[in-house]
Amino acid sequence: MNKHVLLFLSLCILPTTNLHADDGAFVGDAMRGKVIFENTCAYCHKLGEEKSTVGATSLNGVGQRRSDTWLDNWVKSPSDFAKVNVEAKRMTIGDDVIIIMPTLPQMQDDHKRLDVITYIKTL
Numbered sequence: 001m002n003k004h005v006l007l008f009l010s011l012c013i014l015p016t017t018n019l020h021a022d023d024g025a026f027v028g029d030a031m032r033g034k035v036i037f038e039n040t041c042a043y044c045h046k047l048g049e050e051k052s053t054v055g056a057t058s059l060n061g062v063g064q065r066r067s068d069t070w071l072d073n074w075v076k077s078p079s080d081f082a083k084v085n086v087e088a089k090r091m092t093i094g095d096d097v098i099i100i101m102p103t104l105p106q107m108q109d110d111h112k113r114l115d116v117i118t119y120i121k122t123l
């Protein structure tokens, strides 16, 4: 095998052995996201049909209801997003709102946010 063939083959293998996508973009990981969810979100959000004691709804099926961009904006800062998005506004200042999701310091980290969103989309 000449060295050009070898170089070609190694380029084919590299992207699949790398956790990151070809362009170096960060890829969300549902297992890391699950840990973040349990530590940061589960106090308010129960899974399945169970409603939490603090009043937040289950996140089951949220990946079907919301786009990735919507989720990213909301999880980063519900109150900032509420200024520009009707649905977010309804969930933060509506008449029936009894608890507001806070802007969480942990969720200002783009990678952690992508991990947790990757996880909640599996629910």
Ligand code: HEC
Binding pocket: 037, 040, 041, 042, 043, 044, 045, 054, 055, 056, 057, 058, 059, 062, 065, 066, 071, 074, 075, 091, 099, 100, 101, 102, 104, 107, 116, 117, 120
């Ligand atoms: C202090 C309580 C609290 C915490 C902590 C919290 N949330 Fe929320 N979250 C809410 C409330 C209240 C809403 C408004 C809608 C509702 O009642 O579920 C909401 C709404 C959402 C929605 C939109 C649901 C929909 O139906 O469109 C998503 C997505 C969400 N939260 C994700 C998260 C994630 C991810 C975390 C952890 C990083 C988190 N939340 C932490 C209280 C909380």
